[in-house]
Every structure is written in structure tokens, then in C-alpha cells.
Amino acid sequence: MKINKIHTSSYWLLSLGLLLVFQQSMSQDLNSYIEQATVNNADLRAYELRYEIAQEKVNESNTLPDTDFNVGYFVRTPETRVGAQRARFSVKQMLPWFGTLTARSDYQHAIADANYMDYLIAKRKLGLEVAQNYYSLYATQAQMLVVEQNIQLLKSYEELALNAVSIDKASAVDVLKLQIRQNDLKAQQAVLDEELNAAKIQFNAVLNTDDDAPVLIADSLVIPLHDVEVAWSTLDQNPELLRYDKLYESITQAETLNQREAAPKLGVGLDYLPVSERADMNILDNGKDIVMPMVSLSVPIFNTKYKSVSKQNMLKHEELQAQRNQRLNRLKSLFAEAVKNKNTARINYDAQSKSLEQAKDAEDILLRSYETGTIDFNDVLDIQEMQLTIQINQIQAVQIYYEQAALINYLTNL
Incomplete structure (x- = not known):
């Protein structure tokens, strides 16, 4: 008995190690797709060029008048x-007055920093889009696999029914019901196959690659035992909020430049x-x-222009502060919703896991009853349909969990 325990423990450790390696491999595949999208995306390239143009304007600002x-x-x-x-x-x-060139350069640097935040936001949104499309592909592919497994299961039930018919323990109607159910699942499988093909084309479109390029998706995903706690304070590092900070700084530098230009x-x-x-x-x-x-x-004896610009800059500061507060509240709302959906997905996944075990137990009881000749194939169909529903719900829970995890990653800048 002691030797068996050692073997069992070793097998469990080996399985856990393989699971960790598999999940790491899946993560690497997703990261490679995100990197590919980052390199190929035309919109992201446009943001990058805007940033480069803004940086070049720094050199432009360090010049004297003609x-x-x-x-x-x-x-x-x-x-x-x-x-x-x-x-x-x-x-x-x-x-220009002393310090004007420095103020102008600082202002252009602040504008370039704000443009870089736009680039980061676009890059992270693209990564989020790739991740969510990836998990949607996984869900469709996993559902196809589950449907195929259930078709094979029904075929084994059909053989039992045919044997039962041959010994007058079941009717031909039971066989037909099992065949009809298989037809339904085959139709569902064909629909999922169409959805998968369309989803792959859409995924490749996000990557900006060929429509028929192969897409490698993880065969199986599981929800980890423990989640990493994420604090609300990490929202402050979101590029969408940092962008407002950079814009605020650019207006501060614009006011400094305005004061220098108002000088003789x-x-x-x-x-x-x-x-x-x-x-x-x-x-x-x-x-x-x-x-x-x-x-x-x-x-500048008539300096109404510079006074007006100063007032405009003050109002822009207030406007940006209001916009930042509004965006922070929106991010908090999205964060709370994502955390709720992620936790709900975990609860549903655990509940479906328990239900699936109980459905398997019910299936075992039905199969054992076949030996006594008391099997009811209507119950078999009910259990099979119940198992399929549970498995589909479990896959959807995994999809929601990882999609919400990707959204939390975007919101908190992890």
C-alpha cells in the first residue's frame, strides 16, 4: 500500500507539472499572437508615427526666428x-526672451509624452482584442470537441440499444431516438465548425495576416485554484489616466511658454x-x-491675447481634471464588473464541475442497470443532454473567466 501511495503522489506531481508547462505554453502562444498583431497593425503604426512626429517637433522648437x-x-x-x-x-x-526656447521645448516634450500615451492605449486595446478573440476561438473549438465526444458516447449507447433490441430488452424506438439525437449533435457540430472558420478569419484579420493562416489554440484551459489579488490603486497606472496627466502637464508647459512669449x-x-x-x-x-x-x-503693449491664452489654459486644466475623474470612475466601474464576472465564472465553473461528476455517477448507475435489463434509454438521453449542457456551460465559464482576466489586466496595467 505504501508503494501505491508513492506512485500516486508521483503521478499527481507529474500531472501538475505537465499542466503548468501546458498553461505556460498557451500563454506563450497568446503572447506571440499579441506581438504579431502589434507589429502588423496599421492603426498602431499610425499612432507610432504620430509619436515620432511629435518627438521631431522638439527639434523644430529649438530654433530662433528667421x-x-x-x-x-x-x-x-x-x-x-x-x-x-x-x-x-x-x-x-x-x-526671444530668456527661457522661451526651453519653455517651447518642454511644451513639445509634454505633447510627445501625451502622444506616446495614445500609442500605449492603442497597443493595450489591441492586445485585449487579440486575447478576447483567442478565448472566443478556444470556446468554439472546445465545444466542438465536447460535441464530438458526445456523438461517440451516443454511438456506444446505440450499440447497447441494438443489443437490447435483439434480446427484447428495448424497442426500435429507443434506437431511433439515439440516432435522432446524434443527427442533432452532428448538425450542431457543423454549425460550430462554420463559426470556428469564420472566427479564425476574423482573428487573422486582427493580426493583419493571411485569412487562411493556421491558428494554434490551446486544447484545454482550466481555471487556476487561486487568483492574484489586484488593488484598486493600480487603476492609477492605466495609460488612459496617465494620458490625462500628460495632457495636464502639456497645458502647464503651454502656460509657461505663454508667459515667456508675453515678455519683450x-x-x-x-x-x-x-x-x-x-x-x-x-x-x-x-x-x-x-x-x-x-x-x-x-x-507687447497690447497683451490681451496673452491674458486670454492664460485664462484658456486655466479652463483647460479644469476640463482635463473633470474628464480624468469621469474616466477614473468609468474604469472603476469596468474593474468592479470584470472582477464580479470573473468570480461568477469561477463559481459557475466549480458548480458545473460538481454537477458533471454527479451526471457521470448517474450515467454509471444507468450502465450498471443495463446488466439487470432495467435500462431506460429515455433516461440515457436525458443524462447525455444534461452532460452536454454542463460541459458547454463549463467551457463558457472558462471563456468568461479568461476574458475578464484579460480585461482586468488591461485596466490595471499589470
Whole structure:
């Protein structure tokens, strides 16, 4: 007896190890599909390009205003004491107030960060879509397998019924009922096969790959014994909320930039005027060119524009705060609903597992009663239909559990 216990324990550990390896393999397959969708998705690429454009605008913002170059030629040359002025060349450069370029760069950095949040949101939504499609495919495939198992089970019952008919323990009606039930299941299997083919095409469309590309789905999924507890506070790390934080920061930087642009602007320049020598006399500095450095100051006396922009930025802050609070409440609602649905799926799965064991026991009792000649094939059909319903419900519970787990993962940024 001791040796048997050791063998049983070893078998249980081996089974558990194989289950863990299988679930890890399933997770790797799903992750590979998510990575494939991330690489191939055109919308996600568009978000990525927007982010790259926003980053490039940082370089654009670190530039001074254009330098002005002017050239003029005197049609009628003005005479001066040292000679006639022939032309005029000037260059001028406006300089923003101290810290303006830094403020402009910080503002563009904040805009780029907000664009990156849009990219992350799109990426995570795509991952959620792939996961939910994957689990839907699993459910359809698992239901097909269960229906096939029940068809084979009915065939074995049909053989029993035929044997019973041969010894007058059952009627031909019982055989026909079993055959009709098989026909129903075969039709159901054909419908599921159509659904599976359509679902695979839709799945490949999400991956942006060929419609007939093979799709590998886990053969069996089970609900784990224990769930990882997820705190409400993790919702704050959701990219949908972080996006509002980045937008809030961009408006703060926009206001800083607005204050810098409301300050005076400096300008430096240089005028150069070539002068022709006078031929009628020889004087000091005869024909000496004129060089005139210049400094200018641009003062926004009428600064209503900048005051209005400051008020707009303040209102945008309030608007974003209200939107963030509203979105946080929505995420909390989705989180609570997902946790409830996930826990409900576990409860239903456990209940269906117990019911399936009891249905198996009832089936065993019916099969044992066949030996005494008291089998009722109406009861057989009832038990079979009950088992199928239980198995389908159990598969749906697994599907809901993993779909809600994927949603919780999206909401909490795990």
C-alpha cells in the first residue's frame, strides 16, 4: 500500500507539472499572437508615427526666428560729406526672451509624452482584442470537441440499444431516438465548425495576416485554484489616466511658454552702406563705408491675447481634471464588473464541475442497470443532454473567466 501511495503522489506531481508547462505554453502562444498583431497593425503604426512626429517637433522648437537679410540700391544716390551712398545691406535677428526656447521645448516634450500615451492605449486595446478573440476561438473549438465526444458516447449507447433490441430488452424506438439525437449533435457540430472558420478569419484579420493562416489554440484551459489579488490603486497606472496627466502637464508647459512669449523680444542687427569716394575734393574719411550696429526691443503693449491664452489654459486644466475623474470612475466601474464576472465564472465553473461528476455517477448507475435489463434509454438521453449542457456551460465559464482576466489586466496595467 505504501508503494501505491508513492506512485500516486508521483503521478499527481507529474500531472501538475505537465499542466503548468501546458498553461505556460498557451500563454506563450497568446503572447506571440499579441506581438504579431502589434507589429502588423496599421492603426498602431499610425499612432507610432504620430509619436515620432511629435518627438521631431522638439527639434523644430529649438530654433530662433528667421534671420532677416535686406539689400537696397539707391537709384538716386544721396550725397554725404564723405561721398555718395550706393547701396544698403542689412541683417537683423530677433531673440526671444530668456527661457522661451526651453519653455517651447518642454511644451513639445509634454505633447510627445501625451502622444506616446495614445500609442500605449492603442497597443493595450489591441492586445485585449487579440486575447478576447483567442478565448472566443478556444470556446468554439472546445465545444466542438465536447460535441464530438458526445456523438461517440451516443454511438456506444446505440450499440447497447441494438443489443437490447435483439434480446427484447428495448424497442426500435429507443434506437431511433439515439440516432435522432446524434443527427442533432452532428448538425450542431457543423454549425460550430462554420463559426470556428469564420472566427479564425476574423482573428487573422486582427493580426493583419493571411485569412487562411493556421491558428494554434490551446486544447484545454482550466481555471487556476487561486487568483492574484489586484488593488484598486493600480487603476492609477492605466495609460488612459496617465494620458490625462500628460495632457495636464502639456497645458502647464503651454502656460509657461505663454508667459515667456508675453515678455519683450530683443533684436540685434547690422546695417552696411558702401560709399563712393568724392572726386572733386580730398577730405578726411573720403569714401569711407558706413557700418551701423542696431539693437531693437519689441514690447507687447497690447497683451490681451496673452491674458486670454492664460485664462484658456486655466479652463483647460479644469476640463482635463473633470474628464480624468469621469474616466477614473468609468474604469472603476469596468474593474468592479470584470472582477464580479470573473468570480461568477469561477463559481459557475466549480458548480458545473460538481454537477458533471454527479451526471457521470448517474450515467454509471444507468450502465450498471443495463446488466439487470432495467435500462431506460429515455433516461440515457436525458443524462447525455444534461452532460452536454454542463460541459458547454463549463467551457463558457472558462471563456468568461479568461476574458475578464484579460480585461482586468488591461485596466490595471499589470
